[in-house]
Amino acid sequence: MLSALIFIPLTIAALIGLVPERFTANWLRSAMLVVASVLFGLTVVIAWQFDPSNPGFQWVEQRTWLEILGVSYSLGVDGLSLPLLVLNGFLTLVAIGCTSTTLDRPRFYYSMMLLLNAGVVGAFVAQDLILFFLFYELELIPLYFLIAIWGGSQRSYAATKFLLYTAISGVAILASFLGIVWLTDAPSFSYTPGLGSSLALGTQVILLSTLLVGLAIKIPIFPFHTWLPDAHVEASTPVSVLLAGVLLKLGTYGLLRFGVGLFPQAWLEIAPWLATLAAVSALYGAFAAISQQDMKKMVAYSSIAHMGYILLAAAAGTELSLLGAEAQMIAHGLISALLFLLVGIVAKKTGTRDLNVLRGLLNPERGLPMVGSLIILGVMASSGLPGMMGFIAEFMVFRGCFLVYPVQTLACIVGTGLTAVYFLLMINRVFFGRLPDRFDHLPPVQWFETLPAFVIAGLLIVYGLQPALFLDWSKAQVATIVPGLVLQQDVLDSTLLHDALVSQSPVRPSPI
């Protein structure tokens, strides 16, 4: 089943080239919508059959492959990856849905889309370190082309920057994987939780740091983030939706799966620094967003800020915070996809994303009132308004981290406050005010353009009101990561930890 999710898109991606020229981009889009729906349907089936009470891997597939290298083709999905898998299926559908019907080189475009989808699915379900790495690299190539060919005016610069950053990220991850397997004399590259614990602490820290640099580039975390705003600004709307919604999650997923999972001991060692880095990243992203003049850049910087919360949650490593991290991944995936989608519509209708130019788009007669209302909803979700999914995730993260890293948590809460500041600046500039004459004749927004936005907005509210719907998927699995963390630490024995929690003093000293 999981193989099908990888190989169906791969096969179709290869076959698309054979589609004759006379089929238009519009036709191809419809066909791809069907394909994406089928793929999404498959993930829904997997989710449906998934047993949330079982913390282990399900739908496991195991084949020998490159035995000499110790690499095996082993797939599986658990509570950590399943929500991301479904998110990926859904957002691919959304991305194809919001692709322009008059696209240049549509065959190549859709084949890259599907390749990207296959790469992301593969990375989420891979149970072998090298297999993960291969899919991680595979996803990079189509994304590079998607930005470099269908992007904005500076697309070459952005795409190359993206490629180089992510390639370095891949190399760092690979180095860390090779290091841990070789140094521990593990028989194969298959994913084994707690694998690194047998190494000397210093070695572990070095390997983990290498891995973290790789993941921090992908997430992205300050100071490895500058590729993201450029990539977003140049990427077309569907690519931005996928980039923010799913691809960044590869990094945070790696953080939970490999960072916490492989090196629990070293993780505890450097977690305080990570928490501080997370707070810096969250505040930095938020402050940088305030001064942006491009709507997309603003949303991109807000992504950096929101990813900081996930790093904070991972650093705290309590059960609640890890669950919060998972929830934040999904919430951010949906919210940023929604915002990029809507910003894309604004840019398409008005021809600009410049905050100094746009005005008064909320005008009910000649403006874009529906898009405006949805964006208001989206930014409110992003700034953590209760009743929507973002709040649940952030509240769980903050609540889970507060006792461990109070200062950093409070800094991140300030970050959510700043979210409201920059997004309100955007709403005030773009949607309030008087509609200038140059926007007098905006093309009408078709219903199918806003349909995905309505669906996402609906999901945000439903999940915001009924968080159990998505939390139940991950609860059992997340609970197993944490004990792994707690049991294997020599630094604090469990009674000490218990006492520390009861007396409500910080468990680990924070570096600041």
Add this chain to the structure above:
Amino acid sequence: MADIFLQTCWFVPFYGALGALLTLPWSSGLLRPIGQRPAAYINILMTLFSLIHGGIASAAIAGHDRYQIVVPWFQAADLDVSLAIEVSSVSLGGATLVALLCFLAQIFGLGYLEKEVSLARFYGLMGLFEAALGGIALSDSLLLSYGLLEMLTLSTYLLVGFWYAQPLVVTAARDAFLTKRVGDIILLMGIVALSSYGTGLTFSELEAWAATSPVPDGVATLLGLSLIAGPIGKCAQFPLHLWLDEAMEGPNPASILRNSVVVAAGAYVLIRLQPVFTLSPVASDTLILIGTITAIGASLMTLAQIDIKRTLSHSTSAFMGLVFVAVGLGQVDIALLLLFAHAIAKALIFMSIGGIILNTNTQNITELGGLGSRMPVTALAFLVGGAGSTCLLPSGVFLTFRHWLEEFPQMSIAGVAVLVIVNLVTALSLTRLFRLVFLGEPQMKTRRAPEVNWLMAVPMLTMTILTILVPVALYRWDLLALSHETSPATHSTMMLQVVPPLLLLSGLVGVGIGLILPLLRTGARSMNPAIRFCQDLLAYDFYVERIYKVTVVWAVMSLSRLSVLFDRYVVDGLVNATGLATLFSGQALRYSSSGQSQFYVLTILVGTGLLVFLAATLPF
């Protein structure tokens, strides 16, 4: 029969939300041909349902004890969140009062926004407003109240920004949201901390938790201060008070609610949190200090304003300051009574000036005058509302103040002084307003002002009657009964015999000064530099806004610019310096064609392949 209404009382706030949902077809333009009015009617009907439901339920609760309805919400790891609703005469009474005021304000709105094209959007937002307010009245959980306060923040933003094409409205909406948000974020910190320290988040659990004095003093102080911050923002208290007067740029029917029940919602949450403040004397003292500063400062500000709505909004802040003082002293019952008496009187005043603004098209009091003979009903409403919100006659506010002294005879001289000063200045400022607006010569804009239309007159008269009935209601519902036997100490008899007459006297003195004060229209700004300085100081709200501009706003903006510069020159600069410069700068990149792109990909693939190959061949 009534019991059914009581059991389903949790549904009272949902009528408003339902009304808001039902306006969507109109506000989204789907039902353009049949006009926007039906959306308004649906909302008014929904509010009426809510009023009837709430009214019957409040009557039915009289025989019952208060109880809680707890709904488990979600559970994750050690976090178990339940939402709770309190069913008691106070909570149901609050919800009914909200429904009543919303109902009247919405009918008033039909007249006020007669020609508005986006009527459906307005009523949708009012429905949201109503739902959030009713929810806060019923809520028995801090987290639920927080969520509803945020919903209130959002709907305030959208209602203040209703006429978003005007520049002042845009900044007003932004400031309203951000100021409240500052308070809310600090409140959220408090909630996160409280929850982390192991207490459940319903108010009763908090009370039980606070009784065990579980945290060290320093933590308790920080907790208390963070919990105060939310209500400070909501109730427009110093230093988060500026939004309320700016928010007066919004449509008047929303201002009616904002100055009566919305500010009260913040204070209501504060009242529910009072047990936590007992943990820390600093928190209680802060409440009293902030309340006093705001009460006196905002009262003084009313004297120099020339915008009719802003004048009154400052007096709302001042009154909320007294509520803060009451909560700080631990007098929660008094605080509730103050909210009740104030809400009704203030709503009436705002209806009255709504009529003036609509019929004269101005909010500037120097352009008004002589309206008394032209708009007698409105003038009467203003008089009754003004009398109801000061201690001039045995009004609701006076009775509440007197009851406060009975309940709390050990109140210090300073406390009495605050009451007297606030009362005097409020009376003075209302008299000044009355003279400028209703007396004197008609001005250009008032000469042809007609009396308000019936859609506004009916709610106005209803409110007038209600305001007059407030003292009766206070006795009838036995709200002024002493909660405990006070010992007849000399101090208390002195308090009771001297202070109430003093309060009445201060009201009269205020009116007297207001009547003899020279009022000029064109020359309102004095030529005397000293007086002029004081006038400007008060008119510009003690320049607090400018102070914010050069401190908080400046700091945030500088940090923001700094991080952008850092991003561009340091982070990217370092990246470029570390050997990638050749790729990012200069000709290579600018002319990179698809051929070159493929070259990069090839490089990556070869590199990866090489690494895998090395991995395979190197001895393990």
